[in-house]
Amino acid sequence: MNNRTKIGITCYPTVGGSGVVATELAKLLAEKGYEIHFITSSVPFRLKRIYPNIFYHEVEMNHYAVFQYPPYDLALANKMAEVINREKIDILHVHYAMPHAICAILAKQMVHHDVKIVTTLHGTDITVLGVDPSFTNMIRFGIEHSDRVTAVSHSLVAQTKDMLQMNKNMDVVYNFVDEREYKPQEKTVLKQEYGIEEEEDVLIHISNFRKVKRVPDVIHAFHRIVQHRNAKLLLVGDGPEYSQVCQLVNELGLRGKVLFLGKQENVSELLSIADLKLLLSEKESFGLVLLEAMACGVPCIGSNIGGIPEVIQDGETGYICEPGDIEDVAEKAMHILSDSTIKSKFSRKGMERVSNEFHSEHIVKQYEQIYEDLLDQR
Numbered sequence: 001m002n003n004r005t006k007i008g009i010t011c012y013p014t015v016g017g018s019g020v021v022a023t024e025l026a027k028l029l030a031e032k033g034y035e036i037h038f039i040t041s042s043v044p045f046r047l048k049r050i051y052p053n054i055f056y057h058e059v060e061m062n063h064y065a066v067f068q069y070p071p072y073d074l075a076l077a078n079k080m081a082e083v084i085n086r087e088k089i090d091i092l093h094v095h096y097a098m099p100h101a102i103c104a105i106l107a108k109q110m111v112h113h114d115v116k117i118v119t120t121l122h123g124t125d126i127t128v129l130g131v132d133p134s135f136t137n138m139i140r141f142g143i144e145h146s147d148r149v150t151a152v153s154h155s156l157v158a159q160t161k162d163m164l165q166m167n168k169n170m171d172v173v174y175n176f177v178d179e180r181e182y183k184p185q186e187k188t189v190l191k192q193e194y195g196i197e198e199e200e201d202v203l204i205h206i207s208n209f210r211k212v213k214r215v216p217d218v219i220h221a222f223h224r225i226v227q228h229r230n231a232k233l234l235l236v237g238d239g240p241e242y243s244q245v246c247q248l249v250n251e252l253g254l255r256g257k258v259l260f261l262g263k264q265e266n267v268s269e270l271l272s273i274a275d276l277k278l279l280l281s282e283k284e285s286f287g288l289v290l291l292e293a294m295a296c297g298v299p300c301i302g303s304n305i306g307g308i309p310e311v312i313q314d315g316e317t318g319y320i321c322e323p324g325d326i327e328d329v330a331e332k333a334m335h336i337l338s339d340s341t342i343k344s345k346f347s348r349k350g351m352e353r354v355s356n357e358f359h360s361e362h363i364v365k366q367y368e369q370i371y372e373d374l375l376d377q378r
């Protein structure tokens with residue numbers, strides 16, 4: 001494929017797995033010689049350094065008093081059209097149907113250049129917004145009028161087809177991590193710095209503390225675990241349920257055992273001191289944080305919903321539990337923590353799985369093939 005192919009990318013640029021995946025993809029494509037144009041409300045947070053072939057076009061908003069609600073989506077569509085025309089964008093790859101795919105379709109109608117639209121579904125636009133009747137038609141429209149649609153798990157494809165009653169072809173392209181960053185790292189210093197004893201178990205939960213993440217279940221499971229084991233729980237992230245979780249930790253007498261770390265940048269370093277990762281969500285189309293953990297050699301326990309069973313292999317790289325079954329989570333956690341043979345087997349198999357099934361090279365190639373197929377149609 002012509003390495004000067006120009007890819008426009010729109011995503012939510014602030015914290016969140018979809019923005020991470022979109023930005024990591026952009027970086028790897030740029031390293032392969034593609035020209036990347038971000039069209040977003042701010043610079044994606046993972047774009048930490050300057051790449052000569054990654055450009056950023058900010059969606060600017062004018063706050064006219066006459067608008068009760070500033071029309072961000074229209075400003076985005078307008079910016080997309082402007083960038084497509086000026087830069088002669090070949091592919092506009094949008095992450096999330098709502099509103100990005102709809103904006104892309106509008107932009108395409110405004111330009112005089114044959115741009116192709118690829119939409120990647122990440123989950124919440126289907127599992128949360130898709131069930132809101134005021135959005136369903138709009139989301140279906142965005143998906144139907146995209147030139148190609150990808151989703152991050154088989155489960156998400158099935159849910160999308162089912163919820164939106166549609167039969168559009170969707171490719172599953174799994175998420176990936178940058179293996180250069182997500183790998184086991186030197187453990188000792190950080191553990192000491194947090195005042196964690198060498199023999200203590202370290203459990204970790206990373207999320208945006210939304211209700212769907214069921215963080216209280218993580219606390220209740222940990223409460224059961226510390227009755228039997230010397231352990232600490234690292235809570236990484238921030239969000240709407242944060243205060244409620246703090247209160248629960250106090251009520252259960254777990255202060256001092258639970259470390260609230262807030263939002264963190266070098267997650268791979270934190271993961272490297274962890275013995276077990278818990279993700280007990282009630283909705284999760286993929287669970288990128290699980291992949292990050294597995295890449296760092298951390299066994300995982302996740303709930304039996306959405307794409308989680310496509311990431312964790314039950315009994316091989318961790319365990320799968322029914323959502324809300326705290327007793328089972330605690331039992332399985334103690335099984336892993338108390339048996340070093342199981343723990344290292346899960347750790348090794350997890351790393352192998354990331355490398356065999358979710359390797360960035362393999363995943364980026366799948367996106368490149370989609371772009372190539374579309375450009376061949378022009």
Ligand code: GMT
Nearest residue numbers: 016017018122123283284285286287288
């Ligand atoms: O989980 C969130 O609340 C954030 C959301 C996002 O926009 O990043 O995550 C979704 O996309 C991630 C990347 O594909 C997936 O790993 C998450 O599972 C998915 N979240 C949900 O489905 C709830």
